[in-house]
Amino acid sequence: MPVRRSAGLLVYRVGASGVEVLLGHMGGPLWARRDEGGWTLPKGEYDAASEEPLAAARREFTEELGLPAPDGAVLSLGEVVQAGGKRVVAFAVEGDLDPDTVVPGTFEMVWPPRSGRVQSFPELDRFAWFALADAAPKLIKAQREFLDRLAAALS
Numbered sequence: 001m002p003v004r005r006s007a008g009l010l011v012y013r014v015g016a017s018g019v020e021v022l023l024g025h026m027g028g029p030l031w032a033r034r035d036e037g038g039w040t041l042p043k044g045e046y047d048a049a050s051e052e053p054l055a056a057a058r059r060e061f062t063e064e065l066g067l068p069a070p071d072g073a074v075l076s077l078g079e080v081v082q083a084g085g086k087r088v089v090a091f092a093v094e095g096d097l098d099p100d101t102v103v104p105g106t107f108e109m110v111w112p113p114r115s116g117r118v119q120s121f122p123e124l125d126r127f128a129w130f131a132l133a134d135a136a137p138k139l140i141k142a143q144r145e146f147l148d149r150l151a152a153a154l155s
Helices: 053-065 132-138 141-154
Strands: 005-015 018-026 043-045 074-081 087-094 106-110 118-122 124-131
Touching: 005 053, 005 141, 018 132, 018 141, 043 053, 053 087, 053 124, 074 141, 087 141, 118 124, 124 132, 132 141
Parallel strands: 005 087
Antiparallel strands: 005 018, 005 043, 018 124, 074 087, 106 118
């Protein structure tokens, strides 16, 4: 079984209250009632043989938010392995955007299960800024390491 790889962009801003990160809540009916552990950085799968991880992270950001990825200095946050075995590499970039301007990408799936009815759902159904401490319980467990790495890089 080939290794599944994703690349993501963790946008952060520094204000009077400290560092905040932009996260997206995973869309679709499977995540509708889950808040803690139901958020992610904008990311998506890529083919390591044909695309560089940073280029994939920027592409996925645009696809998932409908907005261009912020320009600026990029911090590499390394890689984590999620519970299902997917390898996620992340990069951080400073930026500021209004979550209300996001136009999320969509995906289709059969819902309800075994109904034969295909429905469309947003990949990420809402976006919000979180202080680092507040972001940790929201994120998928493996991705929490990216917050620690960002904090260390900014200190």
